[in-house]
Amino acid sequence: MPEQPVRARLVDVAEMAKVSKATVSKVLNGRQDLSVRPETRQRVQEAAAALGYRPHSGARALAGAGTHALALLVPALDNPTYVTIARGAYQRARELGYLSLLAEDFDGQEADESFNDLVQEGRVDGLLIASARPGHPLLDALSRTPVPHVFLNRSVEGSGRNVTMDVARSSITALDHLYGLGHRAVGHIAGPPGITPSEHRKKAFLRHAGELGLSASPVASGDFTEDGGVSAALQLLRPADGTRRPVTAIYTSSLAQAMGAMTAVRDLGLRIPEDVSVVGNDDLPVAGHLSPPLTTVAMPLYELGTAAVEALLAAIQGAPVGDVVVPTEPRLVLRGSTAGPGGTA
Amino acid sequence: MPEQPVRARLVDVAEMAKVSKATVSKVLNGRQDLSVRPETRQRVQEAAAALGYRPHSGARALAGAGTHALALLVPALDNPTYVTIARGAYQRARELGYLSLLAEDFDGQEADESFNDLVQEGRVDGLLIASARPGHPLLDALSRTPVPHVFLNRSVEGSGRNVTMDVARSSITALDHLYGLGHRAVGHIAGPPGITPSEHRKKAFLRHAGELGLSASPVASGDFTEDGGVSAALQLLRPADGTRRPVTAIYTSSLAQAMGAMTAVRDLGLRIPEDVSVVGNDDLPVAGHLSPPLTTVAMPLYELGTAAVEALLAAIQGAPVGDVVVPTEPRLVLRGSTAGPGGTA
DNA sequence: CCGCCTGAGGAAACCGGTTGACTGAAACTT
DNA sequence: AAGTTTCAGTCAACCGGTTTCCTCAGGCGG
Numbered sequence: 051m052p053e054q055p056v057r058a059r060l061v062d063v064a065e066m067a068k069v070s071k072a073t074v075s076k077v078l079n080g081r082q083d084l085s086v087r088p089e090t091r092q093r094v095q096e097a098a099a100a101l102g103y104r105p106h107s108g109a110r111a112l113a114g115a116g117t118h119a120l121a122l123l124v125p126a127l128d129n130p131t132y133v134t135i136a137r138g139a140y141q142r143a144r145e146l147g148y149l150s151l152l153a154e155d156f157d158g159q160e161a162d163e164s165f166n167d168l169v170q171e172g173r174v175d176g177l178l179i180a181s182a183r184p185g186h187p188l189l190d191a192l193s194r195t196p197v198p199h200v201f202l203n204r205s206v207e208g209s210g211r212n213v214t215m216d217v218a219r220s221s222i223t224a225l226d227h228l229y230g231l232g233h234r235a236v237g238h239i240a241g242p243p244g245i246t247p248s249e250h251r252k253k254a255f256l257r258h259a260g261e262l263g264l265s266a267s268p269v270a271s272g273d274f275t276e277d278g279g280v281s282a283a284l285q286l287l288r289p290a291d292g293t294r295r296p297v298t299a300i301y302t303s304s305l306a307q308a309m310g311a312m313t314a315v316r317d318l319g320l321r322i323p324e325d326v327s328v329v330g331n332d333d334l335p336v337a338g339h340l341s342p343p344l345t346t347v348a349m350p351l352y353e354l355g356t357a358a359v360e361a362l363l364a365a366i367q368g369a370p371v372g373d374v375v376v377p378t379e380p381r382l383v384l385r386g387s388t389a390g391p392g393g394t395a
Numbered sequence: 396m397p398e399q400p401v402r403a404r405l406v407d408v409a410e411m412a413k414v415s416k417a418t419v420s421k422v423l424n425g426r427q428d429l430s431v432r433p434e435t436r437q438r439v440q441e442a443a444a445a446l447g448y449r450p451h452s453g454a455r456a457l458a459g460a461g462t463h464a465l466a467l468l469v470p471a472l473d474n475p476t477y478v479t480i481a482r483g484a485y486q487r488a489r490e491l492g493y494l495s496l497l498a499e500d501f502d503g504q505e506a507d508e509s510f511n512d513l514v515q516e517g518r519v520d521g522l523l524i525a526s527a528r529p530g531h532p533l534l535d536a537l538s539r540t541p542v543p544h545v546f547l548n549r550s551v552e553g554s555g556r557n558v559t560m561d562v563a564r565s566s567i568t569a570l571d572h573l574y575g576l577g578h579r580a581v582g583h584i585a586g587p588p589g590i591t592p593s594e595h596r597k598k599a600f601l602r603h604a605g606e607l608g609l610s611a612s613p614v615a616s617g618d619f620t621e622d623g624g625v626s627a628a629l630q631l632l633r634p635a636d637g638t639r640r641p642v643t644a645i646y647t648s649s650l651a652q653a654m655g656a657m658t659a660v661r662d663l664g665l666r667i668p669e670d671v672s673v674v675g676n677d678d679l680p681v682a683g684h685l686s687p688p689l690t691t692v693a694m695p696l697y698e699l700g701t702a703a704v705e706a707l708l709a710a711i712q713g714a715p716v717g718d719v720v721v722p723t724e725p726r727l728v729l730r731g732s733t734a735g736p737g738g739t740a
Numbered sequence: 741c742c743g744c745c746t747g748a749g750g751a752a753a754c755c756g757g758t759t760g761a762c763t764g765a766a767a768c769t770t
Numbered sequence: 771a772a773g774t775t776t777c778a779g780t781c782a783a784c785c786g787g788t789t790t791c792c793t794c795a796g797g798c799g800g
Contacts, residue, residue: 057515057540060757070780075758083760085777104515108453108462109756112785117453119518127478128680136472140499149512152497154482167494170402170449172786173464173518195402276684309684316686335473339621339654341661341686405787415750420788428789430747454786457755517756 058101066097074098078105079115116175119149120362121168122355123161123188125181127154129274129306130334131351132180135203138355139178146363148175155181161188169197176362182206184244198365202358205246205373211365212373213358217247218254220347220380224301224329225258227345227382232390233327235266237286237297239307241274248274248303251331255301266297272307279310280317287318287326298391299327305334308344312387323386324393333383342386350378403446411442419443423450424460461520464494465707466513467700468506468533470526472499474619474651475679476696477525480548483700484523491708493520500526506533514542521707527551529589543710547703550591556716558703562592563599565692565725566646569674570603572690572727573644577735578672580611582631582642584652586619593619593648596676600646611642617652624655625662632663632671643736644672650679653689657732668731669738678728687731695723 064074069090076084077094086094097103111117122139124132136152143150151174153164158181165188168174176198179188183204192199205212221238228236238255241248252269259267270285272278279302286297300315302308308330315326322328322342330337333348353376365371409419414435421429422439431439442448456462467484469477481497488495496519498509503526510533513519521543524533528549537544550557566583573581583600586593597614604612615630617623624647631642645660647653653675660671667673667687675682678693698721710716 057517059755071757072759072781073779076779079758081759084779087778090778102515104511106457106756107516107518108456109517109785110758111453112451112457112787113756113758114785115758127472127481128475130473133472137499144508149518154485163489166449170447171452172402172454173452173494276680280684309681313684313686335621336654336681339625339658341658404785416787417751417789418749421749424788426789429749432748435748451786454755455788457757458786458788459755460788 057106058103060103060105062101063094063097063103066101067093069094078103111172116366117173118147119151119174120176120178120359121151121153121164121174122178122358123153123155123164123181125155125157126274127152129304130336131305131332134334134351135180135355135358138352139359140355142356142359143363146359148359148363150178150359155188157181158183158186158188161186162191165191165195169195176200176366178202178358178362180204198362200358200362200365200371202354203247207246210373211361211371213354213361213376214247214374215349215351215354215376215378216380217251217349220331220349221251221254221301222258223380223382224331224347225255225262227384228299228301228327228329228388229262229264231299231327231388232394233299234264234391235297236264236299236301237283238267238269239279239282239286239300239302239311240269240271241278241303241307242271251303268297272310274304274306276306276310276313279304279307280314281310282307283311283314284318287314287320297326299329299388301329303331305330305332305337305344305346308337308346308387309340312340312344321393323389327388327391329388333381337383338385340387345385345388346383348381348383350376350380353378402451403448405448405450407446408439408442408448411446412438414439423448456517461711462518463492464496464519465521465523465704466496466498466509466519467523467703468498468500468509468526470500470502471619472497474649475681476650476677479679479696480525480700480703483697484704485700487701487704488708491704493704493708495523495704500533502526503528503531503533506531507536510536510540514540521545521711523547523703523707525549543707545703545707545710545716547699548592550718552591555718556706556710557718558699558706558721559592559719560694560696560699560721560723561725562596562694565676565694566596566599567603568725568727569646569676569692570600570607572729572733573646573672573674574607574609576644576672576733577739578644579609579736580642581609581644581646582628583612583614584624584627584631584645584647584656585614585616586623586648586652587616596648613642617655619649619651621651621655621658624649624652625659626655627652628656628659629663632659632665642671644674644733646674648676650675650677650682650689650691653682653691653732654685657685657689666738668734672733672736674733678726682728683730685732690730690733691728693726693728695721695725698723 140150200211202213240252270282272282330346333346337344485495547558585597615627617627675691678691682689
């Protein structure tokens with residue numbers, strides 16, 4: 051029977067192709083330091099294909115050739131934003147001959163464990179880090195045991211290995227949209243302090259609000275969750291200090307926050323978009339299934355994943371790293387949660 | 396300086412503890428076939444701790460001791476159901492000394508690739524498969540290259556390695572709730588054919604509807620997505636065949652379907668829960684942030700993950716496998732999307 | 741006093757690849 | 771014709787663990 055009941059090894063391929071292990075290895079890895087007759091090369095490749103040969107990653111790693119695997123560390127997997135990034139990373143890695151693993155690093159809680167399991171135990175050749183923040187334990191671990199890595203989405207100032215999107219642009223896009231509809235008092239829900247994309251979004255929001263001469267542009271902070279959105283929205287719509295800040299629109303830093311904000315608006319007996327317009331960041335399928343469907347700024351999340359992989363692999367191959375900004379521009383996705391103040395179209 | 400700039404190896408520990416590699420290996424792996432003085436044992440353990448020693452997974456795997464890693468294959472990561480399962484699996488695996496990796500198998504598309512990357516390249520010792528379905532390529536691969544595995548959530552009939560939840564019970568719980576509110580015509584949105592949990596839920600729904608003597612209990616199928624929920628709900632509320640099936644409540648197989656159903660209900664100009672009550676499966680944070688908040692049946696997803704890991708590790712250690720049902724019962728989580736027909740409390 | 745057993749630990753082969761040094765034959769120089 | 775290249779590939783060490791089989795020393799029984 052033509053079955054191979056057990057993994058084929060390099061020697062099996064060598065035997066079948068009637069050459070030595072060394073030759074097989076060099077042929078399959080496409081090394082130039084070896085000259086082979088095209089005929090031999092083909093025999094090797096056919097044998098490998100016939101046996102369904104796959105090199106044992108452990109053996110390969112041991113021999114100093116790396117594991118051909120990466121790991122992406124994300125702060126939360128129930129945030130679909132990171133799932134999209136992960137998909138981009140996975141696909142691009144695969145195209146480049148690598149495997150991208152996914153690990154959840156609950157805001158630093160699991161960082162050391164992941165680092166040990168993945169890097170110290172030699173399972174990966176490098177890290178894509180999307181969970182960075184100031185004082186994150188990973189930064190320590192990286193300085194003690196250096197390993198190729200890049201930071202994505204959340205950058206680390208001065209690291210020179212940040213892969214980010216143009217989040218400032220997303221604030222401008224959202225604000226221009228609301229301004230165009232006639233809004234002059236727009237509130238912003240930012241993320242927790244210290245998280246760079248959120249900080250940048252907030253700065254750009256305030257700067258552009260100034261440029262447009264908005265009458266009010268209050269900012270409230272909250273976690274990137276529904277609950278964070280609820281409480282921040284309440285601050286904007288019903289400030290604790292009693293000041294009257296009658297925002298007619300809210301622009302949030304994440305999709306979940308936007309969902310929370312919508313809940314809060316309704317809980318106050320207000321309507322969307324008639325009384326308050328809402329714009330979220332990150333266009334994910336669920337946005338279209340809210341009521342009303344949510345207007346969002348679509349960020350190039352998938353591309354962020356692919357770009358981060360490219361940067362990391364370049365670094366692994368010894369190229370100098372450097373900050374990268376994904377060129378794709380944020381794009382407004384118009385849905386039913388925005389209208390002119392008072393509900394005008 | 397007390398730094399160890401590079402990974403500590405077994406020999407480093409051996410040297411520091413003034414024993415041989417063999418002794419260190421045996422001590423750290425807690426093998427009984429070696430007798431050591433408590434004093435020596437302690438020296439070894441202290442040395443390992445001092446150096447932050449971690450065995451190289453590749454070396455260990457090569458030497459025949461396995462990789463101490465598992466992989467969980469899920470059909471879709473943007474379905475938070477699987478994220479919860481994955482968290483349970485990860486934690487339990489960690490407690491038992493294993494690393495659980497996560498791979499997305501877009502309904503069979505990536506199955507062979509994942510299998511090659513993870514199993515054939517020797518990165519994992521076993522598979523947790525949540526993406527099974529009839530004719531799935533993985534089933535083939537598994538028969539060609541056997542590797543320890545269990546199926547979770549989606550079972551494979553006759554495999555004798557299914558880890559599942561009591562989904563029949565969830566239908567009964569949901570139906571009893573709606574019946575208690577006074578509903579006599581309840582529709583069900585099932586998943587695509589061939590997916591076992593959905594089939595079982597559907598069977599239990601029909602059986603229990605019969606037991607309760609419901610006047611109507613139509614079933615429509617759709618993907619486990621928002622869109623699937625939309626079209627299935629439309630079939631229930633406005634059947635193409637012109638028959639009048641005035642369901643006053645809908646029970647769905649997934650959370651996303653419930654969200655889609657809610658959209659569909661509203662698009663028809665109906666109100667929730669006054670005109671139509673909706674109950675979803677799987678209680679996830681987003682359910683509380685819909686409008687109205689969604690009543691759900693909470694399934695023991697986290698426990699499903701932990702139970703699957705326990706079953707797989709037992710199998711890896713050579714224990715006979717067998718089907719397992721997670722003992723935790725589904726639990727109704729009451730929110731605003733259900734009320735008596737006509738909107739009575 | 742000698743042989744044997746037991747407790748404590750060591751030596752070395754092996755897992756499956758990679759890699760740099762090396763070799764034998766053919767082709768080319770001079 | 772002899773020496774030198776080049777071609778085409780081979781040899782064997784090595785990576786970092788695990789495991790099986792040994793060894794050595796001391797204690798014990800006879």
